[in-house]
Structures are given as structure tokens and as C-alpha cells.
Amino acid sequence: MKKINFSAGPAILPASVITQAAAAVENLDGSGLSVLEISHRSDAFDAVLQEAEALIRELMNVGDEYGVLFLSGGASTQFFYTAMNLLNPEETAGFLDTGAWSAKAIKETKLFGKVDIIASSEAANYNYIPRDYSVPEGLKYVHLTSNNTIFGTQFRDFPETDAPLVADMSSDIFSRRIPLEKFGIIYAGAQKNLGPAGVTLVIVRKDLLGTVQRPLPSMLDYRVQIKGGSTFNTPPVYPIYVMMLTLRWIKEQGGLEAMEKHNERKAKLLYDEIDRNPRFEGTVANEYSRSLMNVTFTCTDDADTDAFLAAAEAAGCDGITGHRSVGGFRASIYNSMPYEGVETLVNVMKNFK
Template sequence: MKKHNFSAGPAILPASVLEQAADAVRDFDNSGLSILEISHRSAGFTKVMEEAEALVRELLNVGDDYGVIFITGGASSEFFLSAMNLLNEDEKAGYVDTGAWSAKAIKEANLFGKVEVLASSKDQNYNYIPKGYDIPAGLKYVHLTSNNTIFGTQLKEWPETDAPLVADMSSDIFSRRLPLEKFGIIYAGAQKNMGPAGVTLVIVKKDLLGKVNRELPSMLDYRTHIAKGSTFNTPPVYPIYVSMLTMRWVKEQGGLVAMEQRNAAKAKLLYDEIERNPKFECTIPNPEDRSLMNVTFKPVNEDDAAAFMEAAAAKGVDGIKGHRSVGGFRASIYNAMPIESVQVLVDVMKNF
């Protein structure tokens, strides 16, 4: 029976990418060597790294004034690295609190400078995106979490500010076009929409760097990794390779315009069924705030939860149990999720 992987992360990858990645474990590029054992400074992997960076730049329209690096530590490390590299102790950054990950980012940033929480949706267990909040002048940057995997909300519009935006895009990178000129830093753990766990993409405007008073350890200085082409130390070779294959797949599908259209169609199919079906309700009241990546919903009658999970499992639907902070169900429908699999889940809901 075919499995339909709705896991929030590590998450689904395109079938063709999995096939190529598996082949490369046995024999990378007809070299007679596995991708797992080649040197990170070999000609073969240098080509991979160059293509990965080129694809990031092409898909997101990233200019030469930005560095593109592949490092480790996940978004959790970027919570402190972004503040460490940009914020002095006597300077202030603005943060918008829309979920568990933004709350963690606020905690880490407080170690390096002053943090002003511009808005928060914690009062409603993060079931909406704050709007209409004031952003004071003079902030070093404004930090946002673009998509909230746990709670199922997503920013659809970017705030107007004279400060550069710093954004955690771990769960919706490459899912839509971006006004890149608004951003000072974009960071994304790969394991939700770009590749396997183990590598983090960072896009950083170079002229923002080198302006903090503190001494930065070499490994924690973005400039180190930009200067060394992400090979200051041994990078996570295999996750970068699979991420490169995934970005190549995105380009082959038609790029971010095509991803936007596909993702909107998948989300509409599922949200329409949630609205239509008297057995379920969406956990996000305002349709404008609903994520196109992580659809969160719950049974009207809690007694139906176990039976629905069993019915879904019987049709090969996997990974839809909601996060403990929200309960209910969560269907993650990242770029690689085909609409046919979403239809299987919708059919289970209809039959239920």
C-alpha cells in the first residue's frame, strides 16, 4: 500500500530526488565512489556546491550583494547566530511572536542586545497572525517566522519598515516568491521543504556584517563561511547534495511560480473539505492566516479522533497527528506533496 507522508519534518521529498539520492549513495556521478565518502573538496562535490548556490540565487533572485551559505545547527542555531552577527548590546531589534520557534528566537536574541516584542498572538495560543502593530524607527532589524508548523499559521504579507527583515523560513522556503530586497537574512533548516535534516541555508546581506563590537568565533561568523564558500570546515555533504537535487526539481517543475500555484491548489482542496465537513473544524479561524504548508484541524467531537486516525492509516495516510501544543490533526503539504495524496486524505474525511 502506498504511503502518503504528511509528516511536519523531516518531511516528504520528491520521488525522483529520492531515487537519484539513493543511486548516489552507491555510485556518485559514475565515479565509483559513494557520495557519502567523497572529499568535500573534490571536483565532484565542488560542482554540487556551486550548483546548489546557483539554484538558490536563481530561484529566489538573489543578487551578488548577498552571501549564500550552507551550514549546520538548524534554525535553532540561527536564533542566536543572526542576533550575534547583527545586534550590539546597546541596539534594539524588533521581534514578532507567532509561535514556539519565534519565542525561542526572542529568548536567544536577548543574550546579545535589546529585544522589543512588536506583537504576539500568544494570547490565543498562536492561532492568528498579528496585524496593524507599530514598528518604531531605528530598529537594527525586524525578525519574523514566516510559517508556523506547530500552529498552522503563515505570513502572507511582509511588514513595512525601514529596518531589514530577518526571517526564519524553515518550513516554507521555495514555496513562493519573495520580495528579497526587504530581507537582511533569510535562514531555513532543510528538513521541511528543501532536503534532509543536517544542513541549514542562510542568505545574508553582506553589508550588514562586521558591524558588531563583539569578537566572533570563526565558526559563528557568517563572513567566515561566505569567504570559504561554505567549506571552512567539512560541510554536511549528503544533505547539501539532496537539497541541490530538490532545488533542481523545483526549477524543473516551473520554479516558484509553479510552486505557488500547486501549493494554493492543495491547500484549497483540504481547507474546503474541512469547512464543508461537519465532523471537523479548522484551528485557525481567519482564512487569511492559514498556512499553505501545515493545515491544522480537529474533530468537532473529540471521541472521533482515534477512529479517524485509524481510518486514515488504513488508506496509507501517515503523520497527521497534531502537535501536542494544539492537538487534533496536522497535514503538512510541502512542495513535494502531490495533490493526489491530499485527495486521498480528503476522501478519508468524506467517507468518515
């Protein structure tokens, strides 16, 4: 039986994408070569890069003022990459501290400049998204993590500020429409909504670059990567290929508007059951903060935890164990999770005795 992958990442992929990606490992588009062995300088891979970038620009309405990059190192590399490229030592970056990943980004940013933590939910173990705060003037940029996989929280809207936003969107990019004009840099590890682990998407506003006084290593300079078309060195060819297939799939589903409706419908089904069923309770403090991507909950009686996990696994639900810092359960319902997959989990909850 094919399991239903509720893992937080690497995460579920569309079945059609897995089929196409598997075929390309054997033979890429009739070329006689595996996608694993084609040159990153070949016409075949250049076509993949060009289509992937074109789909990103089309789906998110990304204009020429932004560069689109396919890099390595995950979001964790972008924690310092962004600060190194944008922040001088005497300048300040504002941060909205909403979880483990934003805390790590804060630590890395302090290596290159000053940090002002505008708001934080750390005191409540990050179980909500702060709302009552004001953004001070004079910041170089404001950083946020749009969705927090561990804690099941998500920004439903974004702060008003004259400074550009820098966002880690690893776990909710392409899941909904966003006001791109607010953002200076968006970065995202692919392994939630875009493909397998190994490639990081970066969308960067070009006019923000070239303002730091420090010399930058070539590999860590966005300008060099933009000029090199993401091929300054050998890029992660196969993950980029699978990302391209996934972007095709998103477009075929109807784009970001369709993804947003799909994700809202799935999340409502699961949250409604958590709110209705006395055997379960959510771990997020308020409805405004609830993530559409990672639904976190516990059994109201801790003694039920192991039995419910066993019941869910028997129904084919894999990867629902919560993060150790929160406990309980976490159902990750990214773009590729079908509605029927969430129905299966909800039925286990309804029938749990």
C-alpha cells in the first residue's frame, strides 16, 4: 500500500511528477542519457533551467527587476547569505522571531550587522504569530519566516514597512498568492512544495545588491550568481529538473489561486475535526496564527498518544509525529497532499476510541 506522506520534509510530491522524474533517471526526453548524467552546460539542462525560471516568473508574476536563482545549501545557508549581501556592520536588520528557523537566522545575521528583534513569540514556545507591534524606521530590511513547520504557525498577512522584507518561505512558497512588491528577497528550500531536497530557490531584487562594503566570495555574491545564470558552479541538476516538473504541475492545477483554495479546503477539514473532537486539541494559540501547511495537535489525554499514532499508521498515514519541541502530532499538508489524504487522517480521528 502506498503510504500517505504527512512528513514535514522532504515531503510529498505529486504522483505524476514522481513518475516523470523516475523515467528521466533512465532516459531524459529520449536523449539516450539519464538526467543524472547530463552536463550542466548542455542544451538539455539549459532548457530545464529556462523553463523552471519562466514558470516561476509566470506563476508569481516576478518581473525583470528580480533575479531568480537555483542555489545549494538550503535555507540555512541563506540565513547568512542574505545578511552578507545586504547588511553593513553599522546597519540594522529587523526580525520577527516566530520559531527555531528565525532564531537561527538572527544568530547568523549578527555576524554581519546589528539586529533589532521587533516582535517575538518565544516566551510562549512560538505558539502564535505576533500582531501588536510596530516596525521602526531606519532598518535595512525586515526578516520573517512566513511559515513555521515545527510550531504550526503562519503569517496570514505581512507587516507594513518602508524597508524591504526578506523572507524564508521554505515551507509555504507557491502555496498561495503573496504581495511580491513587499519583498526584497525570498528564499526557500525546495523540499516542501517544490521538489526534493538539494536546491534552494532565491528571488532577489537586484537594486538591493552592491551596497555592502565588505568583499564577497564569488560563490556568496548574488550578483555573481545572477550573472552566471545559477551555473557559476555545477548546480544540483536533478533537483532543479524535479522542481521544473512540479512547477508544471502547479500551473496545470490552475496556479497559485487554485493552490490557495486547495490548501484552505484541506486545512479547514482537519482543523474542524480538531476543534470538534474532544479527544484532540490544537497547539496553536489562535486561529489567526494557524498554518495551512503544518497542522499541529495533541491528544487531550497523553495516554492516547501511542494508540492514535498506531491507528494512523495502520491507515497508511506516515510522518505525523510532532517535533520534539512541541510533541503530539504534526500533519504536513503541502500542495501535493490530496484532499483524500487529509480525509483519511480525519476519519482515523473520528473513529478513534
